[in-house]
Amino acid sequence: MLASLLGVCVPGFWLSLNFIYLFAVRLGWLPAAGYASILADPVAALRYMVLPAVSLGFNQSALIARISRSCMLEALQQDYIRTARAKGVSQRSVMWVHAFRNALVPVVTVVGITMAILIGGAVVTEIVFNIPGLGRLIISAVLRRDYPVVQGVILVTATAYVLINLMVDVLYVFIDPRIRYG
Amino acid sequence: MADGAATTAVAAAEAPARPTWRRHAVRNRNIAVGASILAVVILAALLANVISTHDPRRLNPAQRLKAPSAANFLGTDEFGRDVYSLVLHGARVSLLVGATTMILTSLWGIVIGLIAGYYRRVDMALMRIMDGLMAFPAILLAIALMAARGPGIGNVIFALSVVYTPRTAMLIRSTVLTLRELDYVQAARALGRRDLAIAFRHILPNCVGPLLVQASFIFAYAILAEAILGFLGVGVPPYVPSWGNVIASGKNVIREAFWVSLFPGLALTVSGLSLNLLGDGLRDVLDPRLRVQ
Numbered sequence: 196m197l198a199s200l201l202g203v204c205v206p207g208f209w210l211s212l213n214f215i216y217l218f219a220v221r222l223g224w225l226p227a228a229g230y231a232s233i234l235a236d237p238v239a240a241l242r243y244m245v246l247p248a249v250s251l252g253f254n255q256s257a258l259i260a261r262i263s264r265s266c267m268l269e270a271l272q273q274d275y276i277r278t279a280r281a282k283g284v285s286q287r288s289v290m291w292v293h294a295f296r297n298a299l300v301p302v303v304t305v306v307g308i309t310m311a312i313l314i315g316g317a318v319v320t321e322i323v324f325n326i327p328g329l330g331r332l333i334i335s336a337v338l339r340r341d342y343p344v345v346q347g348v349i350l351v352t353a354t355a356y357v358l359i360n361l362m363v364d365v366l367y368v369f370i371d372p373r374i375r376y377g
Numbered sequence: 378m379a380d381g382a383a384t385t386a387v388a389a390a391e392a393p394a395r396p397t398w399r400r401h402a403v404r405n406r407n408i409a410v411g412a413s414i415l416a417v418v419i420l421a422a423l424l425a426n427v428i429s430t431h432d433p434r435r436l437n438p439a440q441r442l443k444a445p446s447a448a449n450f451l452g453t454d455e456f457g458r459d460v461y462s463l464v465l466h467g468a469r470v471s472l473l474v475g476a477t478t479m480i481l482t483s484l485w486g487i488v489i490g491l492i493a494g495y496y497r498r499v500d501m502a503l504m505r506i507m508d509g510l511m512a513f514p515a516i517l518l519a520i521a522l523m524a525a526r527g528p529g530i531g532n533v534i535f536a537l538s539v540v541y542t543p544r545t546a547m548l549i550r551s552t553v554l555t556l557r558e559l560d561y562v563q564a565a566r567a568l569g570r571r572d573l574a575i576a577f578r579h580i581l582p583n584c585v586g587p588l589l590v591q592a593s594f595i596f597a598y599a600i601l602a603e604a605i606l607g608f609l610g611v612g613v614p615p616y617v618p619s620w621g622n623v624i625a626s627g628k629n630v631i632r633e634a635f636w637v638s639l640f641p642g643l644a645l646t647v648s649g650l651s652l653n654l655l656g657d658g659l660r661d662v663l664d665p666r667l668r669v670q
Contacts, residue, residue, distance in 0.1 A: 204649035206601055208608055209624055209642030216635045319605055337524050
């Protein structure tokens with residue numbers, strides 16, 4: 196788990212810089228910064244997206260790994276795991292069917308929150324990679340005291356946040372049939 | 378945790394009279410490693426004037442963008458400043474901001490959390506304000522506050538304290554809510570102790586565990602956030618050597634001189650790692666539920 200701890204601690208913006216140096220300057224595999232519309236040129240769009248996506252996802256995936264670990268540890272201590280083992284269920288089945296599915300609810304919650312955060316919170320990454328997204332828009336608006344734009348971005352982000360949380364709530368029902376609404 | 382079983386066996390053999398959390402803390406490997414790294418960083422910050430080889434503010438255009446060498450251990454940046462000395466002096470700014478933010482958020486968190494948890498009538502109002510502050514992405518709120526108040530170390534500390542106080546306040550509040558229903562608090566009330574005395578003598582000491590864990594993580598967040606603010610150019614002024622500022626100046630010359638942004642970032646990572654290790658270790662020790670392994 197040291198790797199995931201390191202993943203949480205590495206500053207994302209610094210990681211992006213090093214990625215740019217390694218993959219764009221040194222190796223020349225990928226463009227250093229910029230953006231292409233996925234509708235106009237899908238291949239170029241993907242090439243532009245690799246570095247920002249990897250460096251942005253680095254911290255979040257480490258975070259999700261840590262939470263999955265603690266949820267699995269907690270699930271594996273439950274009585275029904277002992278019951279499943281006692282009745283001779285195979286190790287793989289115990290892991291995936293009994294433990295993992297029960298550990299999944301908090302993990303899905305975190306994944307949902309992460310998605311919501313990333314929609315508006317990719318501020319620094321968008322600046323490093325020069326991507327004309329919501330994050331760069333709100334920064335330039337804040338620095339110029341352009342309050343209507345700030346309000347607009349916050350509104351869009353908040354709406355996305357609410358919608359994603361709604362989807363997560365609906366997903367719970369499929370993951371854990373014991374959860375019912377109504 | 379390869380030697381976890383061995384440690385437990387030793388502990389059982391010695392049969393300590395009363396395994397207090399301090400005893401556990403000394404044995405915990407995460408705490409030991411985290412605290413030692415942090416001690417090195419703090420020492421480096423304190424001795425920055427002694428162990429640095431150059432004046433970090435002195436511009437020396439003749440020596441700009443030099444690779445790491447015997448004269449400049451970690452190279453020089455676009456203005457000819459020595460990166461090694463910049464990193465050492467940057468540690469001062471980072472630790473100052475981190476520690477002060479941690480102390481301020483803890484103080485405000487205790488005050489707001491105790492009031493909200495103890496006096497149910499103001500709870501609604503206080504917690505809705507906290508929810509409102511939490512609704513913004515943390516870094517965005519800090520940037521907005523910095524844009525409103527201008528650059529400076531004091532303003533960075535203020536902005537980060539505002540951003541991180543709600544988390545601590547909510548933590549304290551939830552701890553108080555469970556504690557206030559416990560029998561010993563009811564007993565203290567039945568004995569006629571005043572609210573303030575109950576809050577400070579009976580409830581607060583039991584919040585210390587969660588608070589310590591939270592504080593070490595806030596320290597880590599604050600150091601990181603300070604660097605991000607400096608990187609975006611809304612943190613401490615550019616002439617003050619801070620890790621974020623140096624990484625930002627390294628960004629402009631990433632093609633020619635990768636070392637300018639590499640080393641302050643490494644320092645940032647190592648400090649964050651030490652604080653996270655410390656927080657993880659403290660949580661293992663202070664939360665008996667997780668001490669099962």
